[in-house]
Amino acid sequence: MTEAESLPTPAVDGRTARRQRTRAAIVDALLDLVREGELKPTGAKIAARAQISQRALWANFADLETLYQATGRVLLDRHDELAMDIPVDLPRAERIARFCAQRAELHELISPFARANRLREPFSAALRRNRRRYLDRIAADIERVFDEELRLAGPGRADRVAALVACASWSWWSILREDLAIDVERAVQLMELTVAGVLETAAQVPISGPPGATPS
Secondary structure, eight states: OOHHHHSOOOOOOHHHHHHHHHHHHHHHHHHHHHHTTOSSOOHHHHHHHHTSOHHHHHHHOSSHHHHHHHHHHHHHHHHHHHOOOOOTTSOHHHHHHHHHHHHHHHHHHHHHHHHHHHHHGGGOHHHHHHHHHHHHHHHHHHHHHTHHHHGGGGGGHHHHHHHHHHHTSHHHHHIIIIISOOOHHHHHHHHHHHHHHHHHTTTSSOSOSSTTOOOO
């Protein structure tokens, strides 16, 4: 028996495990409250839902900012779990259809949290960072799934990506679903139409540059 084999197996740190369970319960409590329509849950309500004291809540999260940060990471992880890889060798129409269907499913999932975050974002750097990370995920998906078309745009690639991120974002989706009261099926069709239109212009004159400028 080697020296390493003779050493006892380290015991699991019970305090660390309990802390992790408590933090997870707090995040789940916040998500549950928002999902139920509580757009601005207080610390007292979050603690009560997690079945802990407010003292325990603030012992695990220094303030609401750190709680929002942790909650944002959980939502991004769930986003990644739901996201399906779209093969880049599929015909363009099929890639567009799969991309838009996936975005619709994810937007419907996060809608309660996005609405709640909208109220606090002006006052929360953590929520603004979370939103930026979410938009960066969308941009990365677009760059990969539609690279073949975007390469044709040359110096206008970044502009096309920005346009696609905008029409694939929850903000755009919420205008269709909430402001215009359009059902999911029709909203997906409108997203497909917009994405296809942006990609169709990829080989044309780049958007970047002053009006009337002649591309080199």
